[in-house]
Amino acid sequence: MTSLDEDQPNLHILSVLVENKFGVLARIAGLFSRRGFNIFSLAVAPTDDPSLSRISIVVDVHNTDAAQIAKQLDKLVNVLEITELQPVSSIERELMVARVEGIDSDAVRNFIDEVGGSVLDSNDRELIVSVHAHPNELDACEAKLRKFGILELQRTGRIALGRLDS
Numbered sequence: 001m002t003s004l005d006e007d008q009p010n011l012h013i014l015s016v017l018v019e020n021k022f023g024v025l026a027r028i029a030g031l032f033s034r035r036g037f038n039i040f041s042l043a044v045a046p047t048d049d050p051s052l053s054r055i056s057i058v059v060d061v062h063n064t065d066a067a068q069i070a071k072q073l074d075k076l077v078n079v080l081e082i083t084e085l086q087p088v089s090s091i092e093r094e095l096m097v098a099r100v101e102g103i104d105s106d107a108v109r110n111f112i113d114e115v116g117g118s119v120l121d122s123n124d125r126e127l128i129v130s131v132h133a134h135p136n137e138l139d140a141c142e143a144k145l146r147k148f149g150i151l152e153l154q155r156t157g158r159i160a161l162g163r164l165d166s
Helices: 024-037 066-074 105-114 135-147
Strands: 011-019 040-044 052-060 079-085 090-101 118-122 127-132 150-155 159-162
Touching: 011 024, 011 066, 011 159, 024 052, 024 066, 024 105, 052 135, 066 079, 066 150, 079 159, 090 135, 105 118, 105 127, 127 135
Parallel strands: none
Antiparallel strands: 011 052, 011 079, 040 052, 090 127, 090 150, 090 159, 118 127
16 A cells, blocks of 8 residues: 555756757656656756757656756766756746637636636637646646636646745
């Protein structure tokens, strides 16, 4: 019998600064695959410097130490910097885009307004909505949208930066 704690993911965010070159993401994904590390979510994009990309990797570390993952990543040639971001000392966001049934479009629009999202497109049958928020808030938003009827859904995965010093 497993405890509830074992069923809950133990998520850590690694912010990895890499050279923006062909094959870097494939090498990182390969490392995770070879070592049996599970990627919960992954987001990658160029930074303010077009020669660099930042990869936000959310890993479930139930069976692995985040420091061990960082050590393995640090061995890769194109990896320049690795930072483990703690939830209390970072700002996390995720984007969700959903196609929702439009049977009660006024209620959907009101709810989306309440959560600070926007309606991107609509017709007489459905709406496409967008919400960006902390991942936990998106989980609650997604649950509420399911009551209206989600037809299609896409989430980006977490991105994060360390908080500013006070």
